[in-house]
Amino acid sequence: MLELKNVHLSYGPNEVLKGISLNIGQGEIICLLGQSGSGKTSLLRVIAGLEQETQGSIVLAGERINGLKPQQRHVGLMFQDYALFPHMSVAENIAFGLRSGKMDAQQVRQRVDELLHLVRLDGYQDRPIDQLSGGEQQRVALARSLAPRPRLLMLDEPLGSLDASLRETLVKEVHDIIKLAGLTAIYVTHDQQEAFVIADRIAIMQHGQIEQIATPQELYYRPHSRFVVEFLGLHNVVSADCEAIRELLPDDTAREFLIHPKGISLADEGLNAVVTEVIFSGDRTAVTVEVPLCGSWRFFVYDPLIRLDVGQQVYLHIDHEFIIPLANK
Amino acid sequence: MNNIWRWGRYGLVVLPLLFFGLFYLYPVATIFDYSFRADGVFDLSGFASIATSAYYRDTLVFTVFQATLSTFFTILLVLPGAYVFVHYKFPGRSLLLSMSTLPFVLPTVVVATAFLALIGPRGLLNTALMDLFNLEAPPIQLTHTLTLILIVHVFYNYSVALRIIVAYWSGLSSRIEDAAAVLGANRWQMWWRIRLPLLRPAIVAAALLVFIFTFTSFGVVLILGGIRFATLEVQIYYQTINLLNLPTAAALSLIQILIMLLAMLYYARLQRQMSSSQTVVPIRPKSASTWQQRLFVGGNLFVVIVLLLMPLLALIVRSLWIDGQFSLEYYTLLGENVRNSVLFVPPMKAIANSIAFGLMTTFIAVVMGTLLAYLVGDRLVNTRVGRFIDPLIMLPLATSAVTLGLGFILALDEPPLNLRTSWVLIPIAHSLVATPFVARSVLPALRQIPPSLPEAAQVLGATPFRIWRRIELPLISRSLIVGATFAFAISLGEFGASVFVARPDTPTMPLVIYRLLGQPGTENYGQALAMSVLLLLVCLGSFLLIERFREAGVGEF
Numbered sequence: 001m002l003e004l005k006n007v008h009l010s011y012g013p014n015e016v017l018k019g020i021s022l023n024i025g026q027g028e029i030i031c032l033l034g035q036s037g038s039g040k041t042s043l044l045r046v047i048a049g050l051e052q053e054t055q056g057s058i059v060l061a062g063e064r065i066n067g068l069k070p071q072q073r074h075v076g077l078m079f080q081d082y083a084l085f086p087h088m089s090v091a092e093n094i095a096f097g098l099r100s101g102k103m104d105a106q107q108v109r110q111r112v113d114e115l116l117h118l119v120r121l122d123g124y125q126d127r128p129i130d131q132l133s134g135g136e137q138q139r140v141a142l143a144r145s146l147a148p149r150p151r152l153l154m155l156d157e158p159l160g161s162l163d164a165s166l167r168e169t170l171v172k173e174v175h176d177i178i179k180l181a182g183l184t185a186i187y188v189t190h191d192q193q194e195a196f197v198i199a200d201r202i203a204i205m206q207h208g209q210i211e212q213i214a215t216p217q218e219l220y221y222r223p224h225s226r227f228v229v230e231f232l233g234l235h236n237v238v239s240a241d242c243e244a245i246r247e248l249l250p251d252d253t254a255r256e257f258l259i260h261p262k263g264i265s266l267a268d269e270g271l272n273a274v275v276t277e278v279i280f281s282g283d284r285t286a287v288t289v290e291v292p293l294c295g296s297w298r299f300f301v302y303d304p305l306i307r308l309d310v311g312q313q314v315y316l317h318i319d320h321e322f323i324i325p326l327a328n329k
Numbered sequence: 330m331n332n333i334w335r336w337g338r339y340g341l342v343v344l345p346l347l348f349f350g351l352f353y354l355y356p357v358a359t360i361f362d363y364s365f366r367a368d369g370v371f372d373l374s375g376f377a378s379i380a381t382s383a384y385y386r387d388t389l390v391f392t393v394f395q396a397t398l399s400t401f402f403t404i405l406l407v408l409p410g411a412y413v414f415v416h417y418k419f420p421g422r423s424l425l426l427s428m429s430t431l432p433f434v435l436p437t438v439v440v441a442t443a444f445l446a447l448i449g450p451r452g453l454l455n456t457a458l459m460d461l462f463n464l465e466a467p468p469i470q471l472t473h474t475l476t477l478i479l480i481v482h483v484f485y486n487y488s489v490a491l492r493i494i495v496a497y498w499s500g501l502s503s504r505i506e507d508a509a510a511v512l513g514a515n516r517w518q519m520w521w522r523i524r525l526p527l528l529r530p531a532i533v534a535a536a537l538l539v540f541i542f543t544f545t546s547f548g549v550v551l552i553l554g555g556i557r558f559a560t561l562e563v564q565i566y567y568q569t570i571n572l573l574n575l576p577t578a579a580a581l582s583l584i585q586i587l588i589m590l591l592a593m594l595y596y597a598r599l600q601r602q603m604s605s606s607q608t609v610v611p612i613r614p615k616s617a618s619t620w621q622q623r624l625f626v627g628g629n630l631f632v633v634i635v636l637l638l639m640p641l642l643a644l645i646v647r648s649l650w651i652d653g654q655f656s657l658e659y660y661t662l663l664g665e666n667v668r669n670s671v672l673f674v675p676p677m678k679a680i681a682n683s684i685a686f687g688l689m690t691t692f693i694a695v696v697m698g699t700l701l702a703y704l705v706g707d708r709l710v711n712t713r714v715g716r717f718i719d720p721l722i723m724l725p726l727a728t729s730a731v732t733l734g735l736g737f738i739l740a741l742d743e744p745p746l747n748l749r750t751s752w753v754l755i756p757i758a759h760s761l762v763a764t765p766f767v768a769r770s771v772l773p774a775l776r777q778i779p780p781s782l783p784e785a786a787q788v789l790g791a792t793p794f795r796i797w798r799r800i801e802l803p804l805i806s807r808s809l810i811v812g813a814t815f816a817f818a819i820s821l822g823e824f825g826a827s828v829f830v831a832r833p834d835t836p837t838m839p840l841v842i843y844r845l846l847g848q849p850g851t852e853n854y855g856q857a858l859a860m861s862v863l864l865l866l867v868c869l870g871s872f873l874l875i876e877r878f879r880e881a882g883v884g885e886f
Contacts, residue, residue: 069787077785077788079784079785148790
């Protein structure tokens with residue numbers, strides 16, 4: 001559906017995108033996940049035609065769209081600040097992209113009603129924009145970008161300015177609306193929970209490059225690099241020359257390994273460690289231990305009957321399935 | 330198609346630049362040229378006569394002297410007023426504050442006439458006193474005195490200075506004064522050690538602006554000062570129109586341009602410094618509670634109202650009050666061509682002229698001002714040229730209208746461009762004065778449009794023209810109305826440039842008022858009053874329209 005090959009973008013000497021290649025299938029939702037300044041938004045703007053790539057090719061539905069102006073690309077883009085037109089009503093906002101095409105007034109009205117129904121804002125046609133709540137504005141913006149039936153929908157941190165509880169319910173809703181419309185979508189966020197909920201595949205971005213692209217499960221259980229590990233908050237990176245676990249390590253040229261928290265459990269015998277921190281958080285307890293000469297690791301205990309104290313000696317069992325080699329830098 | 334659009338846009342860039350180049354830079358450059366070589370040979374006689382003559386030196390000294398005094402008295406009167414506006418709530422507070430735009434739309438000739446109607450020899454006060462005490466001569470003799478000039482200058486600048494200082498003061502943290510009070514500062518220390526040092530940037534900026542305005546005062550001094558007093562502006566006018574001494578006029582202009590340029594640059598710097606200050610706990614105005622506070626508030630309001638409203642009221646009353654009874658006679662006279670009149674046309678014709686020129690000016694200024702705002706805001710071509718053009722919009726404000734008029738006479742009266750005998754010079758001159766006001770109104774509105782709005786429209790498939798028509802134009806329309814009204818009012822009241830470039834058979838309302846005032850006879854005086862009132866009403870109407878449509882912070886100077 002969308003094929004990016006070696007896309008570069010620079011502002012003067014400042015290189016914002018450094019060779020992005022990406023394939024997105026029909027009906028797939030890709031999430032660009034990364035910190036601010038990692039190039040997520042710039043990539044969306046290049047695809048939309050709002051920025052001119054310095055190099056690379058962009059092919060949308062078999063058509064090379066590099067030189068086209070934004071208004072000729074027929075893609076949808078939902079802005080972080082929604083960019084709703086403040087002087088127009090809800091219906092006028094949604095209809096804006098329809099008027100450029102060839103639809104009569106009746107058809108336009110019908111399409112607007114249809115979209116308002118889809119985003120569950122029936123009857124909001126004549127509301128002025130400044131009387132909408134943040135969540136309502138978000139849905140109007142979504143409806144507006146869906147209205148002209150774009151070939152590709154892009155959403156730039158669409159829930160970024162909403163509070164956490166609202167975000168949780170809306171992200172599922174946005175997911176369902178996109179899937180219901182059968183759209184191909186790129187969703188930009190810096191929130192991994194959001195990304196896990198909405199994405200078919202997640203692309204982790206850093207310094208204008210894609211660090212890893214994978215399904216949420218694969219990304220979580222098979223992170224490629226130390227950056228991804230840290231970004232996902234998985235912590236337990238050990239060096240290949242760590243004495244205590246050398247025999248457990250797979251035969252690999254990697255110099256660093258992730259001991260995935262999922263693969264660490266308490267045992268009656270095994271690896272010796274000292275508890276340094278215990279944080280109880282309801283359904284699980286996060287335990288940090290110090291493994292002599294291998295640094296400190298964190299894992300989770302789900303059995304509420306197990307009591308641990310700081311300073312206590314424990315034995316760990318390591319499931320070698322969860323020892324993951326990390327890319328050498 | 331894309332190419333047509335791109336070339337079209339560059340055309341839109343060139344248009345205002347061409348306009349400013351041809352009708353501003355070229356005339357000013359000609360003044361430069363003329364002051365160094367009058368008849369094709371290098372000649373410093375203009376400067377020499379200025380340097381050696383005590384007469385011209387006196388003009389310069391007087392210009393600086395009256396501007397300094399005007400500034401001093403304005404600030405002195407404004408400071409307690411600003412204190413009241415910042416600290417107290419009272420009815421009409423925001424209306425009085427908004428009056429700072431008034432001086433920009435109130436024509437100098439109207440104000441001069443208004444003060445004559447109040448305290449002139451035939452003014453309300455004098456006639457009342459003469460009737461009351463059976464006096465032979467008017468007891469208040471202020472015409473052709475420095476005092477009257479200073480009073481009118483304070484009238485003009487009080488509200489502008491008040492607005493600047495109040496805006497800055499309101500943004501200062503109230504906690505500072507609280508802290509000083511807790512530390513035991515008395516009233517005197519509060520002013521000298523806390524308020525005045527804190528307000529310094531605003532006071533300096535306000536003072537500088539008042540100095541600039543009064544330094545280039547023309548109409549007020551010409552009408553009220555008589556032959557005894559002449560600012561540089563008035564001297565340039567005398568040298569050009571009465572004595573045809575163009576090299577001296579050009580040299581004087583050049584001196585004035587340089588002084589004004591320095592002052593404007595300094596002012597722009599101050600303004601940048603002021604805008605960077607932002608604080609958290611602003612001072613909240615409260616109602617006056619004790620009788621001392623009420624007296625203080627009331628006293629200041631009395632000054633404001635007497636100063637700002639009395640002359641205007643006197644003008645209206647005096648125009649209707651003839652020999653002890655109300656009459657519309659002065660107004661009916663406007664339609665007739667009085668015998669032995671100084672005018673070639675009936676005064677009514679001047680009203681038609683003014684309205685026609687006003688409409689033309691509005692059109693030109695709105696087009697040019699909007700294009701300039703787009704250019705400065707980098708919305709037209711993204712070449713980041715805005716920064717360099719930004720000062721350009723302020724430049725005509727720094728150049729006095731008289732200088733502009735002189736430049737027109739010198740530059741545009743011979744090939745390649747001979748427009749001296751054409752009436753088009755009037756709307757063009759007015760447009761140069763008005764365009765910065767339009768640009769300054771539109772620019773903030775334009776900058777408030779988030780870039781994502783046009784981008785969203787673009788992604789939704791809108792063409793550049795449709796984006797402008799459906800998104801940008803509606804969002805700047807209020808500011809456009811403000812700018813257009815400014816342009817119309819400025820054109821109607823413009824005096825300094827018009828007096829140079831208007832032909833005798835196409836006078837404007839201010840010119841007719843000026844000529845009538847210079848003539849003896851009750852009829853002439855009455856006509857001047859009546860026409861001033863008409864002009865005043867139009868300008869007040871414009872002012873109300875501007876205030877109604879202007880959003881906070883739009884078009885500040």
